[in-house]
Amino acid sequence: MTNTQPAEAFQIPIEAAEAYEATFVPAFFAQWAPILCDAAGIGAGHTVLDVACGTGIVARVAAERAGAAQVTGVDLNEAMLTVARRVGAGIDWRHGDAAALPLADRSFDAVLCQMALMFFPDRIGALREMARVAAPSGTVAVLVPAGLGAQPAYGPFVDMAARQAGPQARSLLDTYFACGDLDELAGLFGQAGLRVTGTGTLGGTARFGSVDAFVATEVESTPLRERISAEVYHRIKQGAREVLAPFTAPDGTLAAPFHVHVVRARPGLRTRRPAGRCSA
Numbered sequence: 001m002t003n004t005q006p007a008e009a010f011q012i013p014i015e016a017a018e019a020y021e022a023t024f025v026p027a028f029f030a031q032w033a034p035i036l037c038d039a040a041g042i043g044a045g046h047t048v049l050d051v052a053c054g055t056g057i058v059a060r061v062a063a064e065r066a067g068a069a070q071v072t073g074v075d076l077n078e079a080m081l082t083v084a085r086r087v088g089a090g091i092d093w094r095h096g097d098a099a100a101l102p103l104a105d106r107s108f109d110a111v112l113c114q115m116a117l118m119f120f121p122d123r124i125g126a127l128r129e130m131a132r133v134a135a136p137s138g139t140v141a142v143l144v145p146a147g148l149g150a151q152p153a154y155g156p157f158v159d160m161a162a163r164q165a166g167p168q169a170r171s172l173l174d175t176y177f178a179c180g181d182l183d184e185l186a187g188l189f190g191q192a193g194l195r196v197t198g199t200g201t202l203g204g205t206a207r208f209g210s211v212d213a214f215v216a217t218e219v220e221s222t223p224l225r226e227r228i229s230a231e232v233y234h235r236i237k238q239g240a241r242e243v244l245a246p247f248t249a250p251d252g253t254l255a256a257p258f259h260v261h262v263v264r265a266r267p268g269l270r271t272r273r274p275a276g277r278c279s280a
């Protein structure tokens with residue numbers, strides 16, 4: 001999923017959102033949600049916001065801990081929200097842009113954002129919005145993929161694809177890893193007025209029924225597929241079988257290691273009107 005286009009440009013069909021919930025949430029996204037909720041210390045009665053909630057796996061895990069009525073999920077994609085409403089009863093699902101959250105200042109004990117910051121065109125603006133809606137004693141916790149250099153399966157796969165399809169393959173396939181430099185990422189929080197209180201890097205797994213299914217997911221969800229010939233695509237599939245062999249089981253299923261960064265922060269000093277310039 002590459003989400004760097006204006007809102008109307010990346011609305012996905014409902015079938016794609018249903019497939020996301022049925023396939024990709026259990027195979028990949030669900031594993032991180034308890035980690036992110038732990039990082040933010042979510043407990044009973046806390047008010048929680050899930051920014052770029054997708055079909056809402058983080059919001060649902062937060063609801064188990066805080067109570068569904070305490071939880072809000074925001075996403076730009078209507079189809080994702082339609083599925084979220086079906087599987088996440090009692091949660092307040094809202095349509096909105098991370099860079100202009102349709103929510104009041106200082107209203108959440110925890111603001112969470114999982115696997116989405118790298119897609120935002122204005123990352124500092126989105127973090128600033130998370131800081132704005134967090135309570136003064138609240139927590140902002142963000143989880144993103146670590147860099148390609150730290151990914152033992154995705155790194156060699158993208159290198160191989162770039163050998164087959166040229167530099168365009170790297171620039172199209174590395175969107176997911178665009179926030180992978182932890183120091184740079186922490187720097188964005190500072191620029192957004194957030195005070196980083198903890199960072200961590202953890203490992204998990206991306207599961208696929210086969211290497212071909214992995215390649216189809218990674219290549220066909222980007223414009224790369226339309227830009228390469230059938231022959232080049234075939235060579236990428238063959239190359240993937242080689243570079244991913246260490247992570248492929250005898251039955252053909254793939255368990256690709258995947259590393260993520262988690263950053264936890266608190267709202268810093270709020271912007272004040274410059275002294276001596278008050279008209280009242």
Ligand SMILES: C[S@@+](CC[C@H](N)C(=O)[O-])C[C@H]1O[C@@H](n2cnc3c(N)ncnc32)[C@H](O)[C@@H]1O
Pocket residue numbers: 001003029051052053054055056057058074075076077080096097098099113114115116119120121
């Ligand atoms: C990879 S999905 C992750 C969804 C969810 N957080 C999860 O872990 O399953 C990325 C989500 O970011 C959303 N998104 C992208 N840009 C956005 C923006 N500017 N504002 C709100 N949501 C956005 C997409 O619609 C998509 O649902």
